[in-house]
Amino acid sequence: MPIPTIDNNRGMFFYGICGGVGCVDDAGCNSGGSGFCSSGSDGVSGGLGATDLDDGGSGGDKVLVESGVLLCAFQLGAGPAGIAIAACLNLLSIPNIVLEREDCIASLWKKKSYDRLKLHLAKKYCTLPHMPFPSHFPAFVSKYMFIQYLDNYVAQFNINPLYGRSVESASHDGGQKWKVEARNAGSGEMEVFEGRFLVVATGENCEGFVPKVLGLEGYGGELLHSSEYDNGKMYSGKDVLVVGCGNSGMEIAYDLCNCGARAAISVRSPVHILTKEMVQWGMSMLKYLPLYVVDKMLQTLANFQYGDLSHYGIQTPSKGPFHLKGTTGRSPVIDVGTVDKIKTGDIQVFPSIMSVNGDNIEFADGKTSRFQAIVFATGYKSNVRKWLKDDGALFNDDGMPVKKAPDHWKGENGLYCIGFARAGLFGISIDAQNIAEDINLILSQQKTVDQ
Numbered sequence: 001m002p003i004p005t006i007d008n009n010r011g012m013f014f015y016g017i018c019g020g021v022g023c024v025d026d027a028g029c030n031s032g033g034s035g036f037c038s039s040g041s042d043g044v045s046g047g048l049g050a051t052d053l054d055d056g057g058s059g060g061d062k063v064l065v066e067s068g069v070l071l072c073a074f075q076l077g078a079g080p081a082g083i084a085i086a087a088c089l090n091l092l093s094i095p096n097i098v099l100e101r102e103d104c105i106a107s108l109w110k111k112k113s114y115d116r117l118k119l120h121l122a123k124k125y126c127t128l129p130h131m132p133f134p135s136h137f138p139a140f141v142s143k144y145m146f147i148q149y150l151d152n153y154v155a156q157f158n159i160n161p162l163y164g165r166s167v168e169s170a171s172h173d174g175g176q177k178w179k180v181e182a183r184n185a186g187s188g189e190m191e192v193f194e195g196r197f198l199v200v201a202t203g204e205n206c207e208g209f210v211p212k213v214l215g216l217e218g219y220g221g222e223l224l225h226s227s228e229y230d231n232g233k234m235y236s237g238k239d240v241l242v243v244g245c246g247n248s249g250m251e252i253a254y255d256l257c258n259c260g261a262r263a264a265i266s267v268r269s270p271v272h273i274l275t276k277e278m279v280q281w282g283m284s285m286l287k288y289l290p291l292y293v294v295d296k297m298l299q300t301l302a303n304f305q306y307g308d309l310s311h312y313g314i315q316t317p318s319k320g321p322f323h324l325k326g327t328t329g330r331s332p333v334i335d336v337g338t339v340d341k342i343k344t345g346d347i348q349v350f351p352s353i354m355s356v357n358g359d360n361i362e363f364a365d366g367k368t369s370r371f372q373a374i375v376f377a378t379g380y381k382s383n384v385r386k387w388l389k390d391d392g393a394l395f396n397d398d399g400m401p402v403k404k405a406p407d408h409w410k411g412e413n414g415l416y417c418i419g420f421a422r423a424g425l426f427g428i429s430i431d432a433q434n435i436a437e438d439i440n441l442i443l444s445q446q447k448t449v450d451q
């Protein structure tokens with residue numbers, strides 16, 4: 001049975017390690033040290049009494065206890081979304097904890113993105129709440145600078161995620177309690193956390209998606225997802241096919257080509273290709289002009305810049321780029337130089353893959369070609385459906401919100417999601433502020449009722 005102990009110096013609660021209890025150390029709780037409930041694999045969660053909390057909590061007047069359950073928020077995932085909401089809650093002195101399966105914040109950026117990646121959007125559209133990018137950063141920030149910004153962000157707002165906690169289940173008790181079970185990567189034990197609010201911040205991009213392709217299991221070459229690709233050095237002199245013509249696919253094909261690989265790209269769907277300046281200009285114009293007008297102007301500019309790309313196997317959608325972003329979530333591709341290489345023939349374009357036969361890939365136009373490696377830049381998917389129960393239909397079968405933005409972020413029983421609006425870091429920033437304000441309002445109203 002866990003024994004709650006209080007460290008009065010930091011206002012932290014600990015559960016003693018007895019009976020295989022998951023210990024919560026001082027890296028565990030945000031908001032200047034307030035408690036939360038945790039228990040070990042025996043599944044017994046410690047019921048904290050009000051006295052315990054009054055003695056030990058230092059999270060200000062937002063630290064509440066009801067029926068022995070500490071009212072705090074869990075954020076699942078320490079990507080930009082998880083740390084953004086943690087910062088907003090910390091500023092309101094609302095106790096919260098971030099559970100992260102990896103051993104660092106922003107694992108997508110630190111471990112699963114290619115070297116030459118830069119933010120696709122200008123930095124003013126990519127800030128997290130309450131902390132702008134340093135003025136000496138360029139408009140388009142490299143991934144290394146973005147990581148530096150995120151590391152500074154967690155330091156600035158005193159965010160201390162619990163790492164190595166892979167959430168395997170989250171359910172609601174029908175009262176006022178969310179129960180989260182997370183596997184501790186260090187001990188292998190299942191730990192149980194309980195709290196009033198649950199914020200899902202596990203991301204739209206949390207698992208690499210590879211489509212089913214006939215015969216792929218028998219492919220003799222190297223297969224990888226874009227999240228496993230660092231750079232093209234080891235592919236010099238090789239024939240490499242990139243599947244998918246989104247931002248990652250187009251940039252990886254460019255990188256491979258620059259590194260001396262014979263790169264090809266398989267393009268299935270029509271795509272808008274714009275320069276980063278066009279996107280930035282379009283985003284600022286949206287403040288003054290209707291979306292369809294901005295879209296029309298961008299389509300004209302793109303046509304002027306690149307001409308008719310259908311000669312090279314790339315079709316352009318009839319609907320405009322911002323319309324498609326808003327309705328389907330599909331972003332325009334921001335060209336880093338790939339189009340020039342396609343026009344010079346340095347990067348070949350193929351239609352979609354039909355099947356794989358040994359090292360031979362058969363395409364939709366009936367042609368076949370041989371490749372030594374295939375990089376699937378075919379996107380990501382949410383993993384929410386694997387572990388979240390009792391979500392009150394906040395999420396659909398694909399683990400994405402049922403409601404469209406701006407109504408997507410709030411569910412029932414203190415459940416929220418952040419970073420699922422297909423609106424990138426800009427959307428994350430808005431979600432974080434909405435969710436923190438909502439939790440703050442609920443706690444303030446409850447405090448008034450209790451008095």
Ligand SMILES: Cc1cc2nc3c(=O)[nH]c(=O)nc-3n(C[C@H](O)[C@H](O)[C@H](O)COP(=O)(O)OP(=O)(O)OC[C@H]3O[C@@H](n4cnc5c(N)ncnc54)[C@H](O)[C@@H]3O)c2cc1C
Pocket residue numbers: 076077078079080081082099100101102105106107108109113117118119120121125126165166167168201202203204205206248383387418419420423424425426428
């Ligand atoms: C290559 C690439 C480039 C992008 N560039 C831009 C850009 O320039 N501008 C922009 O606005 N947006 C961009 N985005 C989109 C988006 O902003 C990023 O994907 C951003 O990282 C999303 O943040 P997030 O916190 O929602 O998700 P993530 O960064 O994916 O973080 C989710 C976290 O949750 C953790 N997690 C997942 N499941 C569990 C679990 N069961 N238990 C515990 N932890 C879990 C993961 O380990 C991860 O750390 C880009 C995306 C990609 C893939």
